[in-house]
Amino acid sequence: xxxxxxxxxxxxxxxxxxxxxxxxxxxxxxxxxxxxxxxxxxxxxxxxxxxxxxxxxxxxxxxxxxxxxxxxxxxxxxxxxxxxxxxxxxxxxxxxxxxxxxxxxxxxxxxxxxxxxxxxxxxxxxxxxxxxxxxxxxxxxxxxxxxxxxxxxxxxxxxxxxxxxxxxxxxxxxxxxxxxxxxxxxxxxxxxxxxxxxxxxxxxxxxxxxxxxxxxxxxxxxxxxxxxxxxxxxxxxxxxxxxxxxxxxxxxxxxxxxxxxxxxxxxxxxxxxxxxxxxxxxxxxxxxxxxxxxxxxxxxxxxxxxxxxxxxxxxxxxxxxxxxxxxxxxxxxxxxxxxxxxxxxxxxxxxxxxxxxxxxxxxxxxxxxxxxxxxxxxxxxxxxxxxxxxxxxxxxxxxxxxxxxxxxxxxxxxxxxxxxxxxxxxxxxxxxxxxxxxxxxxxxxxxxxxxxxxxxxxxxxxxxxxxxxxxxxxxxxxx
Numbered sequence: 001x002x003x004x005x006x007x008x009x010x011x012x013x014x015x016x017x018x019x020x021x022x023x024x025x026x027x028x029x030x031x032x033x034x035x036x037x038x039x040x041x042x043x044x045x046x047x048x049x050x051x052x053x054x055x056x057x058x059x060x061x062x063x064x065x066x067x068x069x070x071x072x073x074x075x076x077x078x079x080x081x082x083x084x085x086x087x088x089x090x091x092x093x094x095x096x097x098x099x100x101x102x103x104x105x106x107x108x109x110x111x112x113x114x115x116x117x118x119x120x121x122x123x124x125x126x127x128x129x130x131x132x133x134x135x136x137x138x139x140x141x142x143x144x145x146x147x148x149x150x151x152x153x154x155x156x157x158x159x160x161x162x163x164x165x166x167x168x169x170x171x172x173x174x175x176x177x178x179x180x181x182x183x184x185x186x187x188x189x190x191x192x193x194x195x196x197x198x199x200x201x202x203x204x205x206x207x208x209x210x211x212x213x214x215x216x217x218x219x220x221x222x223x224x225x226x227x228x229x230x231x232x233x234x235x236x237x238x239x240x241x242x243x244x245x246x247x248x249x250x251x252x253x254x255x256x257x258x259x260x261x262x263x264x265x266x267x268x269x270x271x272x273x274x275x276x277x278x279x280x281x282x283x284x285x286x287x288x289x290x291x292x293x294x295x296x297x298x299x300x301x302x303x304x305x306x307x308x309x310x311x312x313x314x315x316x317x318x319x320x321x322x323x324x325x326x327x328x329x330x331x332x333x334x335x336x337x338x339x340x341x342x343x344x345x346x347x348x349x350x351x352x353x354x355x356x357x358x359x360x361x362x363x364x365x366x367x368x369x370x371x372x373x374x375x376x377x378x379x380x381x382x383x384x385x386x387x388x389x390x391x392x393x394x395x396x397x398x399x400x401x402x403x404x405x406x407x408x409x410x411x412x413x414x415x416x417x418x419x420x421x422x423x424x425x426x427x428x429x430x431x432x433x434x435x436x437x438x439x440x441x442x443x444x445x446x447x448x449x450x451x452x453x454x455x456x457x458x459x460x461x462x463x464x465x466x467x468x469x470x471x472x473x474x475x476x477x478x479x
Contacts, residue, residue, distance in 0.1 A: 032067040035090050039071055040129035043091035043160055046177055052097045053217050055179055060092050062109055062172040065119070065165055075132050077122045080164055083144040085120045089164040092175045093127070098156050098215040098232045099185075099325075103178040104140060105148040106163060112171040119165040119173060120144035127158035135160075153182050153212035156232040156325050182212035186235070189216065190277040193236035193318065196335055200242065205334040207255035210235065210323050219283060222269030222291040222322045231269055233323040236277055239335055240316045246339030246379050248311055250319065252294040253301025255330035265297040266329075269322030270304065277318035285318065301334070308379030343381035345412045347388040348450045348457040359415035373413055377429075381409040389454035391446070399442050401467045407442045414450060417477045424471040425464070440468045449479030 037044045046060045068088035076086045096102070106121045108114055123140040124131035136142075137159065139151040163173055186208045187194045194206050213233040215221075222228055241248070252268055270292045273285035288311070294302040311317065321333070345357040359371050380386060387394045396406025417423070425445065429438035445464035450457055464472050 032064070034067045034069055035063040035065065037063060037090045037092065038068050040074070040091045040131070040160065040162075043093040043129075046092055046094040046175060048094060048096065048177070048179060051218050052095055053215070055181065058094075058177045058179065059107075060175040062107075062174040063090050064171065065090055065114075065163065065173050066170040068165075070164075071130060073130055075130070076162075076164060077133070077136060077142045079142045079144055080120050080122060083117065083120055084166050085118070085144060085164045085169075087165065087167045088169065089162055090173065092161040092163070093159060094161075094177060095127075095158045096154065096156055096179070097218065097229075099182050099212050100154050100156075100214065101150070101152045101180040101182050102154040103148050103150040104161065105176040105178070106143060106146050107174045107176050108146060109172050109174070112173075114146075114165075114169045114171045114173070116145045118169040119146070119163060121161055121163045121175070123149065124160040124162065125155070125157055126160060129160070131160055131162075152184075182214055185212040185214070187237060188213045188235065190236050190282055190318075193238045193278050194333075195278070196237065196239035198240040198242065199245075199248075199335060199337055202338055203334065203336045204239075205332050206237070207330060207332050208235065209330050211328045213323065216282075220320075222271065222293075224291040225267060225269050225293060225322065228269070230325050231322040232325040233327070234269075235321050235323075235331075236282075237319040237321070237333060238276055238278060238316060239319075241311055241313050242337065243313050244339055244341055245311075245313070245337045246308060248306045248335065248337040250304045250306075251301045251332075251334040251336065252303075252321070253296060253332050253334070254299055255332040265295055266324065266327055268294045268296070268302075269320075270294055271320040271322075273318040273320070274312075274315065275318060276316040277320075282318065282320065288317065301332075308382065339376075339378055341376050341378065343378045343386075343409075343411050344375050346381040346386040346410065347454065348391055348412050349388065349454065350450050350452050353412055353414060353450065357411070357413045359413065361416045361418055362421075363418045364421040371415075374430075375411040375413075377409050377411060381411055383408045383410065386410070389457055391457040391459055392454075397442065399465060399467060401465070402440070402442070405439070412450070414479065416449075416479050417475060419477050421475055422471065422473045423475050424469070425466060426469040428468070442467060443470065445472065447478065 036042055044060055046058055048054050048058050065088055068090050070089055104123055120143050122142045123137045124135040125137040126135040140149045143149055161175055196204050213235055215232055215234055225231055272289040274288050275285035296302055345353040357375060383392055383394055392410055396408045398406055425443050427441040427443045443466045444462050446461045447463045448461045464470055
């Protein structure tokens with residue numbers, strides 16, 4: 001073969017191979033892969049600090065929507081359809097474990113050139129793909145351009161964000177979340193606790209609405225409640241006990257008894273801490289009651305009673321109430337205490353009966369004479385702490401006049417008759433806070449005085465026994 005001819009053929013073959021290589025490589029160099037979150041099941045998570053309890057601004061990664069596609073069963077909100085933003089989509093997701101104010105913003109980085117109106121987004125409350133109209137979170141407005149949607153009272157849960165676009169949208173897009181505490185939610189945080197102050201009125205209450213309250217962190221839970229992870233709201237309240245009380249009741253009910261839960265019931269969680277949560281972190285305070293519960297059925301309140309000595313006097317306590325994420329209603333928290341002072345004469349001992357419980361020498365008159373003394377039936381009058389001899393046993397005292405009622409609290413009065421007399425006794429209970437009325441008192445009259453020995457007062461010397469009132473005729477002089 002001629003050398004020139006060979007060189008020409010070689011050159012031609014070389015050009016052919018090079019041309020063939022260019023033809024094969026051109027499509028590969030122009031191919032763009034669909035983004036990783038092209039499908040709903042691969043939605044990119046937007047992490048929120050502190051296990052979802054964090055506050056602040058949280059940004060997703062930017063993704064290129066240029067080569068995104070649409071899934072076969074994917075649907076779009078009407079506003080997105082009308083804007084023609086249905087040809088591409090990418091997905092993001094986030095979760096919040098408690099109620100929050102959340103602003104969702106569709107963004108593109110500086111230098112990006114996607115036109116306004118070419119891309120939009122919708123927020124769904126679900127973690128199941130593919131979501132539809134029923135799952136759209138109605139409080140977040142769909143947005144057909146770069147911009148934001150904000151709601152102050154976003155419920156705890158899982159959320160999916162669908163960014164969709166026209167075919168002309170090419171470039172990077174992302175999501176920004178601004179997460180904050182809900183605004184105007186009463187008594188939501190320890191520093192905002194409702195303060196009853198020092199209890200002076202026997203009954204105090206506060207009415208408030210529960211809707212957007214939240215939790216502080218992941219430790220603020222009440223595990224005894226069924227589905228306790230759904231109890232994502234709480235309120236805080238403080239009170240200071242008086243210098244003296246015999247019992248205190250905590251009542252949870254309706255601020256509108258005619259309306260609350262007329263067709264059902266609600267369960268509330270309850271913690272009681274010793275100390276002031278407004279100035280001391282709650283998780284450092286001693287716990288008096290941990291994770292108890294209240295149940296309201298219709299208009300009926302529920303209660304927790306603290307009896308003798310269970311709470312300290314002149315001490316601040318903090319109440320935390322938990323609510324289910326779906327609870328939205330008016331609540332009344334009531335504190336009811338009773339007790340004025342200890343019983344003055346809880347035992348039949350001469351040295352222990354003060355002048356207030358001694359009528360002293362009584363001189364009868366033809367016209368009659370009335371003498372009145374008072375005392376309190378208080379915690380220290382219970383026989384389990386004041387039992388003293390056979391007249392004051394540990395077991396309840398029963399009267400033939402009222403055999404179904406056992407008496408286990410006592411106070412003592414003494415008097416001396418100067419001469420034989422007809423004597424009437426009337427023992428009344430003055431407790432205006434008891435709506436149902438007080439139980440009747442048992443009066444026992446001993447024909448003997450007392451000494452400083454418990455065993456000296458003998459039930460064999462009882463000469464009269466009455467329920468509330470009774471009389472003795474021709475009672476001889478003596479103690």
